Amino acid sequence: MIIDDAPPPMRLFLKRLLTRSVLTEVEQRALAALPGREQEIEANREFVTQGEYVDHACVVIDGLIARFAQTESGDRQIVMLHIPGDPADLQSTVAPAAIAPLQALTRSRILRIPHRALIAVANEHPAIAHAFWRDGIVDLGIVAQSLLSIGRRRALTRLAHLLCEITVRYEQIGFSRDAAIEFPITQVQLGDTLGLTPVHVNRMVKALRDAGLCRLAERRLEVLNWSGLAQVAEFDPAYLQLQPLDRHG
Amino acid sequence: MIIDDAPPPMRLFLKRLLTRSVLTEVEQRALAALPGREQEIEANREFVTQGEYVDHACVVIDGLIARFAQTESGDRQIVMLHIPGDPADLQSTVAPAAIAPLQALTRSRILRIPHRALIAVANEHPAIAHAFWRDGIVDLGIVAQSLLSIGRRRALTRLAHLLCEITVRYEQIGFSRDAAIEFPITQVQLGDTLGLTPVHVNRMVKALRDAGLCRLAERRLEVLNWSGLAQVAEFDPAYLQLQPLDRHG
DNA sequence: CGCGACTTTGACAGATGTCAAGGCTTGTGG
DNA sequence: CCACAAGCCTTGACATCTGTCAAAGTCGCG
Numbered sequence: 213m214i215i216d217d218a219p220p221p222m223r224l225f226l227k228r229l230l231t232r233s234v235l236t237e238v239e240q241r242a243l244a245a246l247p248g249r250e251q252e253i254e255a256n257r258e259f260v261t262q263g264e265y266v267d268h269a270c271v272v273i274d275g276l277i278a279r280f281a282q283t284e285s286g287d288r289q290i291v292m293l294h295i296p297g298d299p300a301d302l303q304s305t306v307a308p309a310a311i312a313p314l315q316a317l318t319r320s321r322i323l324r325i326p327h328r329a330l331i332a333v334a335n336e337h338p339a340i341a342h343a344f345w346r347d348g349i350v351d352l353g354i355v356a357q358s359l360l361s362i363g364r365r366r367a368l369t370r371l372a373h374l375l376c377e378i379t380v381r382y383e384q385i386g387f388s389r390d391a392a393i394e395f396p397i398t399q400v401q402l403g404d405t406l407g408l409t410p411v412h413v414n415r416m417v418k419a420l421r422d423a424g425l426c427r428l429a430e431r432r433l434e435v436l437n438w439s440g441l442a443q444v445a446e447f448d449p450a451y452l453q454l455q456p457l458d459r460h461g
Numbered sequence: 462m463i464i465d466d467a468p469p470p471m472r473l474f475l476k477r478l479l480t481r482s483v484l485t486e487v488e489q490r491a492l493a494a495l496p497g498r499e500q501e502i503e504a505n506r507e508f509v510t511q512g513e514y515v516d517h518a519c520v521v522i523d524g525l526i527a528r529f530a531q532t533e534s535g536d537r538q539i540v541m542l543h544i545p546g547d548p549a550d551l552q553s554t555v556a557p558a559a560i561a562p563l564q565a566l567t568r569s570r571i572l573r574i575p576h577r578a579l580i581a582v583a584n585e586h587p588a589i590a591h592a593f594w595r596d597g598i599v600d601l602g603i604v605a606q607s608l609l610s611i612g613r614r615r616a617l618t619r620l621a622h623l624l625c626e627i628t629v630r631y632e633q634i635g636f637s638r639d640a641a642i643e644f645p646i647t648q649v650q651l652g653d654t655l656g657l658t659p660v661h662v663n664r665m666v667k668a669l670r671d672a673g674l675c676r677l678a679e680r681r682l683e684v685l686n687w688s689g690l691a692q693v694a695e696f697d698p699a700y701l702q703l704q705p706l707d708r709h710g
Numbered sequence: 711c712g713c714g715a716c717t718t719t720g721a722c723a724g725a726t727g728t729c730a731a732g733g734c735t736t737g738t739g740g
Numbered sequence: 741c742c743a744c745a746a747g748c749c750t751t752g753a754c755a756t757c758t759g760t761c762a763a764a765g766t767c768g769c770g
Contacts, residue, residue: 263699281605284695287613291605303598306591311602311700338584342555345594349552352601353560355608360530360538363611363656367726398748407612409727414750429749446533450512451560616758647716658759663718678717717766728755735748740741 218244221323224385225271228297231384232350233343234456242333243340248323253316260301260314267308268324270300275320276396279312280404290405292355293317293378293397297385303348305330318396318431353451362407365446370406371416372445375426379435380449389438396431420444467493470572473634474520477546480633481599482592483705491582492589497572502565509550509563516557517573519549524569525645528561529653539654541604542566542627542646546634552597554579567645567680602700611656614695619655620665621694624675628684629698638687645680669693 214230215237216223226243229235235243250273253259260266270277277294279301291312294300300314305327334341354377361370382393397405399413406413417428425441427434435441463479464486465472475492478484484492499522502508509515519526526543528550540561543549549563554576583590603626610619631642646654648662655662666677674690676683684690 279605281609283609283613284697289609289612291608303594303601306595307598311598311702312605334590335587338590341583341587341590341594345552345590345597346555348594348597348601349556349560352552352597352604355601355604356528356530356540356561359540359604359608359611360532362608363538364532364536400748410749411728411751412726415726418750448533453560649716659717660719660760661758664758667718711770713768713770715767715769718764720763721761723758723760725759726755726757729753731751733748733750736746738743738745740743 215240215244219248221250221271221273222246222248224273224297225299225323225325227385228271228299229343229347230456232453232456233339233346235339235343239337239339239343242337246325246329246333248325251322251324253320253322255316255319258313258315259322260310262310262313264310264313265308266301266304266310267328268326269302269304269330270314271323271325272296272298272300273321273323276317277320277322278315278317278401278405280315281312288404289407290401291358292351293405295378295381295385299347302330302344305334305344317398317401350453353453357451358405367406367408367412367416368419369445370408371402371413372420372425372441373447374402374406375420375428375433375435376442376445376447376449377452378433379438380452380454384452384454389435392427392432392434394431395428395433464489464493468497470499470520470522471495471497473522473546474548474572474574476634477520477548478592478596479705481702481705482588482595484588484592488586488589488592491586495574495578495582497574500571500573502569502571504565504568507562507564508571509559511559511562513559513562514557515550515553515559516577517575518551518553518579519563520572520574521545521547521549522570522572524571525566526569526571527564527566527650527654529564530561537653538656539650540607541600542654544627544630544634548596551579551593554583554593566647566650599702602702606700607654616655616657616661616665617668618694619657620651620662621669621674621690622696623651623655624669624677624682624684625691625694625696625698626701627682628687629701629703633701633703638684641676641681641683643680644677644682 272294277300278290279292280288280290282288361373383389387393400410403410403413420426425437521543523545526549527539528541529537529539531537610622632638636642649659652659652662669675674686
């Protein structure tokens with residue numbers, strides 16, 4: 213049901229949209245025909261800055277991208293991690309003053325799609341406009357879960373929950389739950405994601421390792437006991453909306 | 462620049478959209494003509510439940526509505542507070558399985574607008590489709606700030622930041638920053654919003670009162686020293702997007 | 711009048727932060 | 741090949757913020 217003659221990077225984007233929306237072949241072809249330019253980003257580079265006006269949206273092709281926010285005093289909070297396939301700022305199409313900066317956590321590759329082209333295709337195909345809108349809605353659900361985690365769960369559960377989410381999201385793009393996943397995040401960055409200090413992240417990583425639930429080292433995540441991890445995490449994947457939502461609701 | 466012959470509840474909705482988007486008179490009239498049904502909600506009633514399929518979106522006319530999430534063990538986290546004028550779940554138009562339940566924190570009045578009508582008007586006017594999408598984007602920015610607060614700021618700053626945000630948002634709908642605002646939230650609910658226990662909320666409320674920054678009692682919020690409060694809060698209102706965003710970006 | 715929901719306060723406990731030091735890996739340059 | 745620096749991970753001791761428990765006060769309301 214997914215067309216397979218799109219250029220590979222654009223296919224990733226298409227595939228992601230199809231995990232959240234149902235689109236006809238005509239609509240898929242319209243998306244596949246979108247122009248896009250690939251770009252390599254070095255590790256740690258902030259490639260979209262706060263408030264900057266952009267004229268294109270970025271889809272992650274490879275690597276790990278963080279959307280974040282920071283306080284006056286310089287503390288960082290990662291709002292969302294974007295893995296390959298994720299449009300990191302599709303919403304900029306309609307709100308081009310970046311609401312959140314984007315940083316590559318590791319060397320990454322992105323696909324830049326011009327807003328003009330996105331607007332044109334959305335205006336021509338209402339279902340695509342809905343798919344774009346809906347994409348951000350699912351993201352909001354994910355951020356809401358982060359808020360729940362940080363506000364109401366303790367450190368160990370928080371970490372386990374994030375790891376479960378990451379596992380499932382990588383699974384959606386073709387990685388196995390049982391194999392080790394490339395997840396090149398540092399403990400400092402994990403702290404910025406979970407609202408913890410790096411030292412405490414380290415303690416919790418050790419706790420999960422000692423409990424035999426998972427290993428997180430050498431830029432990889434290896435789940436050793438999925439159900440145990442999910443239990444510690446109180447993980448219920450419903451919020452990830454694994455089934456595409458209906459066409460018009 | 463806002464048309465003034467819409468029915469009053471619909472005007473609130475229109476006005477809110479215009480704080481975030483620029484719309485022509487034709488587009489405004491199309492919105493003003495939307496059908497809507499008013500409904501009264503009792504205090505503490507959860508009127509949209511998790512996962513429920515809805516066929517209408519709700520705009521708050523009066524009162525205070527919370528969008529929330531909860532853990533298995535029953536802990537609650539309020540993801541966003543909706544004040545009069547806010548569409549609480551406009552996104553349901555395109556994702557009708559509620560991603561987050563809605564609860565009235567106090568006796569409230571809402572306007573229910575059928576999805577069918579919203580979809581029709583969005584399909585006919587691309588700028589309206591963009592305005593709907595953009596509305597949620599600004600909300601995402603607000604939630605991202607909450608995440609930053611809960612993840613990285615301490616309790617006193619967190620509370621002060623929320624109060625600043627609330628003040629500015631009420632200001633946008635016509636309340637004065639210097640007068641006392643009707644803000645009928647309990648300390649338990651504040652805790653659910655800030656990721657704190659009610660006891661600690663109470664301590665922080667007292668601290669702000671003792672510092673002469675604001676008073677929060679009897680269902681009202683009275684700011685006594687705005688700049689002092691904003692300083693404690695490290696408050697920068699940029700994320701609230703007080704200027705409507707450009708038409709097409 | 712009495713109940714229930716909310717607020718207030720104190721004493722104490724525990725989770726997480728802070729500070730500090732050392733080890734490990736990786737890359738660079740002599 | 742070795743020395744060195746930089747970044748990251750690991751661990752321990754201690755500090756502090758926030759949670760927990762408990763009790764009493766206030767207010768609105770039936």
